[in-house]
Amino acid sequence: MTECQSEPPVGCTARRLWLRKVVGIAIIGLSDPSAAEEPSPSTLPPQPGDQLTVSGERSLIPADVMLNAPPLLVYPRDPLSGVVRDGSRLNQILLIKLDIKTLDDTTRVRAAEGIVAYSGICTHAACAVSEWKGETRHLLCPCHNSEYDVSGHANVVAGPAPRPLPALPLSIAGQYLIVQGAFTAKVGLKKL
Amino acid sequence: MRSPLLILSLLLLLQGGLPLMAAEKASYPAVTDARLIAPEARNWLMYRGTYNGWGYSPLAKITTANVAKLRPAWTFSTGMTEAHQSPPIVNEGRMFITTPQNRVIALDARTGEQLWRYQRELPDELFQLHPTNRGVALYGDKVYLATVDAYLIALDATSGAVVWEQKVEDYRGGYYMTLAPLAADGKVIVGVSGGEFGTRGFIQAFDAETGKPGWKTYTIPGAGEPGNDSWPGDSWKRGGVPAWVTGSYDPITQTVYWGTGNAGQWIGTERPGDNLYSSSVLGLDVKTGKLRGYHQYHWNDSWDWDEVSAPLLVDIRRNGKVIKALVHAGRDGYLWFLERKPDAIGFIGARPYVRQNVFTSIDPMTGRPTYDETKVPRIGKRAEFCPSMWGGKDWPPEAYNPQTGLLYIPANENLCGAITGEPAKYKRGELYMGVSLAKLEVFTHPDAKDHIGELQAWDLAKGEKVWTVKFPFHNWGPILTTGGGLVFSGGTNDRNFRAFDAKTGKILWKQRTNSGVVGVPTSYEVDGVQYVAVQSGWGVDAQRKQEYLDKSFGIKTAVPQGGVLWVFALPSK
Incomplete structure (x- = not known):
């Protein structure tokens, strides 16, 4: 899948x-x-209804994500079994909270209280998108300097990445942030 | 999932592969030890052409007098982007190239017709910091590929079918391979990349026929071994010291000479000590992997100056005496002259070939440098230093021409860098560097802004630079030199591939190609025609460095990507 x-x-x-x-x-x-x-629950991609966690100790609530703060690196977590899906690098998710007024319609539908989620894996060579440029709200992959603008669908604004970071639709269930649907595109690099 | 793939593969093989196998099998000339030790001039059988690492073809039909007429004979699009660094390796009219994402393509070296193509299915989660490959090794009737998911693959040279594949390490731990394997003495020898991921580097031999693992020599001594005490605590377990470029080989003493990378994490105070055998050359017994000798170019690195490119084996005359030397243009900006001894590597001399402001002295007996502490980055302390983290020369190989006695170095002058160390936390399979790649700085020295890239020629007998060709931007061009008195190299962001007069450096010919040329050029002959071949395909560190330079200069340089193999020849009469 x-x-x-x-x-x-x-x-x-x-x-x-x-x-x-x-x-x-x-x-x-x-x-x-x-x-x-064999696939294991920890390597499955984010499943609808999954909660999100930083270290596995607890699931995140919207208040855990601060407005315009650097992205939080999180993993999906099965709320029933408690399994954290950190068995695959492809499950690295970046959470960022933006001013709802700045979100376009597409992004607003995927966001939960202004919190947006993107894949943390670069679409160029599958490096970790590990750097944050707060002044421009750009995510940066340090491997080959691809930059993504989180204000606009994580579009590529610099570097060799061929396409935006896939988004992960979010919603809220109870008090928790949850995964609403699958990543909007293939995570990582597309093979030729 | 595997079964349907195999079935389909077999079907395709039955449809199209077998007739070719039957027709070609008998005529593929086996690559023997004797041929590797003394290759025919018409062939290019390994990464640098010969075991001594010279990058020299004796072919002399293309000369200084006629090179201006050189024209493309044929080209071939690989269909891949990113850095195309591998040499076209040729055995009696069969050419083998590799591309990023571990494709191997076999071609008719005369016509450019594709004979077969192998492609490896790579794991989606693979973290490719350097999506490239530097070529195959040939031995017997097989072609060997080291992969970015850390496997060694043996292919049938005639059909491209997989004969065996052997896991070398677990890519999930950050291990990968980009080098061309070295084939010698019945073995295929590889070294691993992954110094940025908290790995522990090693060089390992495999049986060429079966793939069975043979000796394995770590580049960092284990607990209780000599040199382990140059690492504090458990730092040696994640100390990096990769070995990601093909070694050279002395078949007389049966010693493999392999360069090693810098220690990790990058900042030296996190692992006080010499950190053996980082930024060194190792001499290994080809039969056992036993360490016969080493020389550490510089200790406790904090500048990302890895010294992986293997030294060239050259007999040089000094003071009326012939010395069996090792010559290495270091990333640390010094040109090193070492001596091959039966059970040691001796120090002869070293001198800077680019602006270098870190070393304050070199011990004349041992070659050990001392450092200007203000030029050493620390955690929370920004330090500027020259040359930059990409050094005076990175992996692109030098070349030596025995006719001119000159060593040709693709150098980068006037460039400096700055690093600020950051605390690093190890997480398996992720970067463990102690620096932010995004915060690295590269800039030209304030006293010299006229150029960066250089092609330098050094007289090895005198130890002096003879001529220099300058380029405005950086030079990332591997070098070929030939018996026709020529030097071929690309490496610049203007996409040119050039021929130089080997004696004077005068540019005699150039061809603007599709992309930037970071491939290793080779020369070969088929049916009496000499060809020069090179892949053009910009990417990886050449592009990365351009991004930093653009940032420093406030400009934007666009170098298109996409791999094309160019094969040149003189017009037929």
């Missing part, structure tokens, strides 16, 4: 292979070391 969230409704593997056949690449001895492993 993780690899195909933004793909057409065909099997992920089948589509990839079909593409390769179309472009005439001979696949010889194709191997996927990650494919042989």
